[in-house]
Amino acid sequence: xxxxxHHFFQIDALDLAPRLLGKFLRRDDVxxxxxxxxxxxxxxxxxxxRFGITARTAPVFGPGGLAYVYLCYGLHTMLNVVAxxxxxxxxxxxxxxxxxxxxxxxxxxxxxxxxxxVLLTGPGKVGQALGISTEWSNHPLYMPGxxxxxxxxKPEKILIGPRVGIEYALPEHVNALxxxxxxxxxxxxxxxxxxxxx
DNA sequence: GTACTGATTGGCT
DNA sequence: GCCAATCAGTACC
Numbered sequence: 001x002x003x004x005x006h007h008f009f010q011i012d013a014l015d016l017a018p019r020l021l022g023k024f025l026r027r028d029d030v031x032x033x034x035x036x037x038x039x040x041x042x043x044x045x046x047x048x049x050r051f052g053i054t055a056r057t058a059p060v061f062g063p064g065g066l067a068y069v070y071l072c073y074g075l076h077t078m079l080n081v082v083a084x085x086x087x088x089x090x091x092x093x094x095x096x097x098x099x100x101x102x103x104x105x106x107x108x109x110x111x112x113x114x115x116x117x118v119l120l121t122g123p124g125k126v127g128q129a130l131g132i133s134t135e136w137s138n139h140p141l142y143m144p145g146x147x148x149x150x151x152x153x154k155p156e157k158i159l160i161g162p163r164v165g166i167e168y169a170l171p172e173h174v175n176a177l178x179x180x181x182x183x184x185x186x187x188x189x190x191x192x193x194x195x196x197x198x
Numbered sequence: 199g200t201a202c203t204g205a206t207t208g209g210c211t
Numbered sequence: 212g213c214c215a216a217t218c219a220g221t222a223c224c
Binding site for chain 2 (some may be wrong): 038040046047048070072073074075076078080093095122123124125163164165166168169189
């Protein structure tokens, strides 16, 4: 499997998001296939970049291909892939993945919180399966070692819908269909009924 | 300095 | 369906 080059990520987050579906995330022996994503863009009232460059969001304004990892609700680490050119301020949130290998490691990491089977249907669960903290923010995903994104098959059909948990944003951004998922996969977070065929 | 909130999750009613 | 956990960031005094 080949690692994706940095220029793969230097496009609009809205174009990058569906292209990340089917690609692989790897850290040590854990390999996950990306099944659900959301795009966050410049001038987007739901994007963390809306407050400008801060200590937390600085990676979002870096060149596409960096990781942006932040702590949500003081508990969960959310993994984003920075999109577009340096300074634009756009990213793609990884919401769900299918476990491919490293199940034992995934279970060990997730056992800290639950004894349920491997469930990767939600952004907090993905961060936990990969065992990443906010220290991974700004990590280049196009460099070998650590945390990488590898090429994978393009999905046959894609589902689209509005993004989750951004009710505070402007209506035009709440309603924007910037959430994408692989059609037919069981690895999709709630709510599932707002996703429709493209 | 204080008050409030969030790109969520798991457990309990 | 409801709610606590837990903390960085923003807004405001």
